[in-house]
Amino acid sequence: MAENSTSAATTLGRTLSKAIIPGNPLTNPLTYDETRQAIESGTTTLERVVEAHLKEIETKKHLNAFLSVLPERALVHARLIDSKLANGNAGALAGMVVAIKDVLNLKGAITTCGSKILRQYESIYTATAVQRLIDEDAVIVAKTNMDEFAMGSSTENSAYGSVLNPVDETRVPGGSSGGSCVAVAAGMAHAALGTDTGGSIRQPASFCGVVGLKPTYGRVSRYGMVALSSSFDQIGPFAATVADAARVLQVIAGHDERDSTSAKMPAPDFLSFLEKDVKGLKIGLPREAFGAGLDDEVHDAVNESVDALRSAGAEIVEITLPHSRYNISTYYILMTAEASSNLARYDGARYGYRSSGVRDLNEMYVKSRTEALGAETKRRIMLGTYVLSAGYYDAYYRKAQKVRRLIQEDFANAFRTVDCIVMPTSPTTAFKFGEKINDPLAMYLSDIYTVSANLAGIPAISVPCGVDGKGLPIGVQVLGQWFDEGTVLKVGDFLSVP
Ligand code: GLN
Secondary structure: OOOOOOOHHHHHHHHHHHHHOOOOOOOOOOOHHHHHHHHHOOOOOHHHHHHHHHHHHHHOHHHOOEEEEOHHHHHHHHHHHHHHHHHOOOOOOOOOEEEEEOOEOOOOOEOOOOOHHHOOOEOOOOOHHHHHHHHOOOEEEEEEOOOHHHOOOOOOOOOOOOOOOOOOOOEOOOOOOHHHHHHHHOOOOOEEEEEOOOOOOHHHHHHHOOEEEEOOOOOEOOOOEOOOOOOOOOEEEEEOOHHHHHHHHHHHEOOOOOOOOOOOOOOOOHHHHHOOOOOOOEEEEEHHHHOOOOOHHHHHHHHHHHHHHHHOOOEEEEEOOHHHHHHHHHHHHHHHHHHHHHHHHOOOOOOOOOOOOOOOHHHHHHHHHHHHOOHHHHHHHHHHHHHHOOOOHHHHHHHHHHHHHHHHHHHHHHHHHOOEEEEEOOOOOOOEOOOOOOOHHHHHHOOOOOHHHHHHOOOEEEEEEEEOOOOOEEEEEEEEOOOOHHHHHHHHHHHOOO
């Protein structure tokens, strides 16, 4: 962390991190690194660290970041890892306290996906990404609140109430992984897993002043993740630092025979990319991402990031992504189509909520779905069903597939001349509760800079790069070539202002 920064994000991080371990003799903010060192030097134990996080979770209950907290499980695990640490055989993430989005299965825990329809659904197996964290001795402390079935940009669509942005509690934390983001931003976990279908990791990260990484499509197994839009969804980390995001990615990345979309690509040593030298890198600025609709202060902060890269010897070139004006419409046609299909399984028969007093099968389907799904979910099921229906399939769904290809080609062309792309994460900083919830189009437009990485399947990170006049965090986004998370992490690390 920079020693003399006065940004609100830094102040927040420091205050909260300090509060993590009450009475701890260490005076510096306790990052994951510092926690691990403190444990290894005998200053504290993982059990105490987990207890302190649980206390933070209790104290900050009003933020509504969690749908279930798992104290017994976490403490048992912490004691086990303490003995492994003492014996010198602990895993790569020993000492790390992690929260996971409630769309990820953890055996024996409830997985609601932020929906009433799954409010009592107990997972019968554990998602691969979560299991890999457990196998490397991360402690899973809680499952986090989210927009229902990960549809939303503000976490206002959760059936269990909104999550508050810890920087300004009158504002949204972003979405749909709002709870995971706030868990990290408010010092209740070192890292968290979210999912990003159209920006749900990067946009909240930018709103709350933390790091959020969406890996390449196929980099992380999605086995055990409840599907929203299967050609877009990807699991990724939130963390306080780019290094911690890299550590988590290292563990969750890699082929999994249980997910046919997970790529057989070896994961490089991601941490080794974090040396600060960006000299000679060619960095593209898409003309289309700096136009109308971009808030001035966000624009200025991103420009400052670009200046810093230039001063450090990177070569900045203007590029064009000519089809980007179709990003939002293409995304919302394809994602709703896929979502309407994926969500067909919630019918009252197989999972969760079933309406009582129904007379026949059809009424059971209709009433169960009517009573237990929220307004945004219903809207998307209707939109998706419409674009897939026989008479409109060619006009909408097939056409959008073709445009998606053009958007992918725009990126492929750009990456012939640049190593990575830098642009804003979100056109604005965190907005107020209620500001966009009744205007779906305005809400969808807040994803304008994030959906392209999902349409193309490329990796992208959001890192904090400053604050606006109200002290609200601003995120800058780095997008890289397919499977080049290394460059994304390197440039993200260079740009990250704690
Ligand atoms: N905000 C976008 C949407 O509502 C992205 C959601 C996501 O990434 N899960 O579709």
